[in-house]
Amino acid sequence: xxxxxxxxxxxxxxxxxxxxxxxxxxxxxxxxxxxxxxxxxxxxxxxxxxxxxxxxxxxxxxxxxxxxxxxxxxxxxxxxxxxxxxxxxxxxxxxxxxxxxxxxxxxxxxxxxxxxxxxxxxxxxxxxxxxxxxxxxxxxxxxxxxxxxxxxxxxxxxxxxxxxxxxxxxxxxxxxxxxxxxxxxxxxxxxxxxxxxxxxxxxxxxxxxxxxxxxxxxxxxxxxxxxxxxxxxxxxxx
Numbered sequence: 001x002x003x004x005x006x007x008x009x010x011x012x013x014x015x016x017x018x019x020x021x022x023x024x025x026x027x028x029x030x031x032x033x034x035x036x037x038x039x040x041x042x043x044x045x046x047x048x049x050x051x052x053x054x055x056x057x058x059x060x061x062x063x064x065x066x067x068x069x070x071x072x073x074x075x076x077x078x079x080x081x082x083x084x085x086x087x088x089x090x091x092x093x094x095x096x097x098x099x100x101x102x103x104x105x106x107x108x109x110x111x112x113x114x115x116x117x118x119x120x121x122x123x124x125x126x127x128x129x130x131x132x133x134x135x136x137x138x139x140x141x142x143x144x145x146x147x148x149x150x151x152x153x154x155x156x157x158x159x160x161x162x163x164x165x166x167x168x169x170x171x172x173x174x175x176x177x178x179x180x181x182x183x184x185x186x187x188x189x190x191x192x193x194x195x196x197x198x199x200x201x202x203x204x205x206x207x208x209x210x211x212x213x214x215x216x217x218x219x220x221x222x223x224x225x226x227x228x229x230x231x232x233x234x235x236x237x238x
Contacts, residue, residue: 001025001027002058002060002157003023003024003058003059004020006057007019007021009039009051010054017043017213018213020056020209020213020214022214024190025188027183029183029189029205030191030205031190031192031202031206031207033192033206033207034208034210039209041192043209044159044192047060047157047190048082053065061076061157074106079155079157080156081151081155081158082158082160083161084146084161084163086166087139087143087146089142089145090134092133094132095126095132098145099148099149103116120148123148124144124148126144126148139166139167139171140174140175143166143171143175144175144178147179155187157187158182159191160179160189160192160193162193162194163175163191163193165194176195176198176202
């Protein structure tokens with residue numbers, strides 16, 4: 001489903017990611033953990049094609065990201081959803097309109113938009129508040145709407161960057177339960193988070209990062225810098 005091989009990213013000559021390699025199987029649930037500045041957000045942006053890696057190889061859903069033309073990126077994103085820490089909902093539009101907009105931009109037939117938007121909101125328990133605007137909702141409710149927006153296109157992959165960072169523990173727990181339910185229906189989920197208590201409760205694979213490197217992986221042994229590649233992917237992509 002997702003394969004990274006020696007992925008490196010520089011900002012002003014400083015590496016934000018360095019030789020990042022791992023595999024994520026279809027339908028897997030993975031946590032990215034590590035301190036601020038570890039590279040978690042940068043990695044998710046690269047997977048979503050919002051940033052471009054400088055070195056390495058990335059295969060997403062059978063597509064070589066490095067060979068994608070800019071015009072092909074929207075097609076890849078149609079199979080992906082992204083949940084942000086700060087929701088990124090349009091405050092002047094209703095909950096329903098926020099969801100419907102995600103369908104309009106990809107050319108969904110008008111007759112399907114209302115049905116699919118309603119079903120997405122129903123999945124997260126927000127269908128009864130579809131006529132409200134984001135400022136009228138609690139933080140937890142806004143994040144539920146953000147999850148619905150990420151799911152409305154029925155993506156194969158869901159990415160989330162610190163999705164509970166602005167929420168109280170109860171609301172955060174509810175959001176993680178939504179991710180669990182989504183994953184159980186077959187969606188591959190990758191979540192970057194500092195919430196180690198919730199990570200332990202969920203009992204899913206953990207990829208730990210520090211200073212742009214993967215330092216531990218619940219599924220694979222991580223080779224030390226300068227050593228051979230334990231996964232058999234030691235050669236940098238050309």
